[in-house]
Amino acid sequence: MFFLPLFHRLQGRSCLIIGGGATALRKLRWLIRSGAQIQVVAPVIDPEIRRLAEQNNIMLLDRVFEHADIHADLTLVICATDAASISEEAYALSMQHRVLVNCVDRTDLCTVIFPAIVDRFPILVAISSMGQSPTLARTVRGWIEQRLPNALGRLARLAGALRTDVKDALADVDARKAFWEKVFGGPAAELAMQEKMAEAVAMTRAQLADETPTGSLVLLGAGPGDPELITLKGLRALQSADVILYDKLANPALLEYARRDAELIDVGKIGPREAIFATPSGDQSEALQKPRESGTTMQARINAKLVDLARGGKQVVRLKGGDAFIFGRGGEELLVAQEAGIAVEIIPGITAGMGASSYFGIPLTHRDLSQSVRFVTGHRLSDSVYTDWPEMAKPHQTLVIYMGLVTLPTLTRELIKAGRDGATPAVLIENATLPAQRAVYGVLADLAARVEAAQITGPSIVIVGEVVSISTGYVTAVTVEKAVPGEA
Ligand SMILES: C[S@@+](CC[C@H](N)C(=O)[O-])C[C@H]1O[C@@H](n2cnc3c(N)ncnc32)[C@H](O)[C@@H]1O
The missing domain is CATH 3.40.50.720 (NAD(P)-binding Rossmann-like Domain)
Structure with missing residues (x-):
């Protein structure tokens, strides 16, 4: 039986x-x-x-x-x-x-x-002979009684007191098992059995702090679009991440490199113009009417999530379009993580301005044409309080403007007003480095109109400067057009 x-x-x-x-x-x-x-x-x-x-x-x-x-x-x-x-x-x-x-x-x-019971509550050992020999069961109980310290129950109480803490700190079952085995065979167990419970708890907590895996954060630049533009180091970080929080502008193809068990979290933000793509109907008015969380609120939620995950012992990768530190709010995420005591690694990415210029053969600096490059945001360019227009309008420098699609008419007008020659070569590059990339060439004075006509809606970079004239596309689109009026 x-x-x-x-x-x-x-x-x-x-x-x-x-x-x-x-x-x-x-x-x-x-x-x-x-x-x-x-x-x-x-x-x-x-x-x-x-x-x-x-x-x-x-x-x-x-x-x-x-x-x-x-x-x-x-x-x-x-x-x-x-x-x-x-x-x-x-x-x-x-x-x-x-x-x-x-x-x-x-x-x-x-x-x-x-059964015959050895009672070291809450540890109970039950011994049975399946009814064949209760006496033998009791004899075995005697043997076990001798081996088990009377104070064993205190050890169980120590484990009971810290069970939840250990579960929270060590997500892995095997890690928890190994931890408790170490505790039960160590000095904290001795203290507990001597009824020094407070000291035993403190010592076990200290041991737990040493064991707790420390999470980390990698701020990883995904590059501007072409997935092959990620760095080797970035690829390795993707492959070993426990969690990847990715942006709308990071190419989803890169997520293929993640571990199968990695958690992938989409934290993409949607800008007003790009919201067109976010609605099934493609209707911009519908997208713009939707109540949107402010960028600051969203960023605060992302920051909190990054800290939570890393504190929970995860290797977190924050995958951002282009480079995390170029108009990417990577700096904010770095500061929040540092404040929370989390180790942060920063892996640079190719920023959209550089990807766009390279893919269209535009050197951002060039002997005799441009001695400096400015990366500026078009987001606030219409606000003259923030913008030093005379400085921006100086010749022989290249302007690389992010998020300048909506404000393009204002910024071209203001640059000309501040003294930049209206005949300065300029280009808007949409979806740079991706198969759908396209460039709208012009000069400062007519770029906004050309862009309007081209109905651009994707993420775009504007480059203003003499260097744009080096691009073969510019030569065809602007120079030839000018030479043969009426033919585009
Ligand atoms: C919030 S910023 C992020 C920039 C990013 N951190 C970087 O280094 O490229 C987003 C803007 O970058 C530009 N951008 C990003 N990817 C682009 C692409 N593939 N082609 C053109 N512009 C791009 C657009 O101006 C877009 O509105």
Whole structure:
């Protein structure tokens, strides 16, 4: 006969003991510990049982057992009498009412059996011989009793006190197992068993702090669009990340390099003009009417998420279009992470301005044509408070303007007003480095009109400066056009 050891919760459940002698008393003591609702029925009841009954609200029935005593509301029946006929009746009735039953010394009349127990609460060791030799089970219990320190329960209390902390700090089951094994074999366990619980808890906490894997953050520049423009170092970071938070402008093809089990989180932000692509209908008015979270709120949520994940021990990669530090709010993420004590690595990416200029053969500096390059944002360019127009309008410098599509008419007008020659070569490059890339060439004075006519909607870079004239595209689109009026 095989009995599977299970630990049964009897708290508040009705249990019946048939019998009032020494065996019934032994079982009664365990039932009292379990918190069960107990009835004892027997014509003769041991005085100790009576004493315990008084103390523990146990109902005593001073009479012989009756069939009606066993009913479906009971959870367990223990039959502790020598009378075989009562055991047989108790077993049959219990089976009939689907109640667990234990007839002492009659394994054949048991659906559950009591093991020999080594009690180091909350550690309980249950030993069974499957009813074949209760004496041998008790002997084994003696051997185990000798080996288990009396204060073992304190060790369990230490583990219980820190269980949640350890679970939170060590996500991996094997790491938790290894941690506890170390604790149970170490000095914190000794302290706990000497009843120095506060010291034991403090020591275990310190051990846990050492074990806790420290997360990290990589601010990774994805490059402007062409996935092959990511650096080798960036690729390695992608391959080993636990979590990747990626932008709308980072090419999704790069996510193919992530580990299969890596978590991928889209935190793409949608700008007003680009919102066209975000609605299924492609209707811009619909996109613009949608209530949008402010950029600052969104960024704050991203910052908090990065910190949370890294603090939770994750290797976090923040994959951003272009370079994280060029109009990418990477600086804010760096500062927040540093403040939170998180290790940050920055892997540069090719910024859109450089990708765009390279793919269209425009050197941003060139002997005799341009001695400096300015990367500027067009986002606030219409606001003269922020813009030093005379400085920006100086000749022999190249302007690379991000987010300048919407403000293009203002910025070209202001540059000319501030002294830049209206005939300065200029270009707007949309979707640079991607298969859909296209350039609208012109000169400062007519670029805005040409762009309007071209109905540009994708992410775009504007380059203003004499260097644009080196591009073969410029030569065809502007120079030839001028030479042969009427032909584009
Ligand atoms: C918030 S900025 C991010 C810039 C990015 N951190 C970088 O270094 O390229 C977004 C702007 O970058 C420019 N941009 C990004 N990717 C581009 C691309 N493939 N082609 C043209 N412009 C791009 C656009 O002006 C777009 O509005």
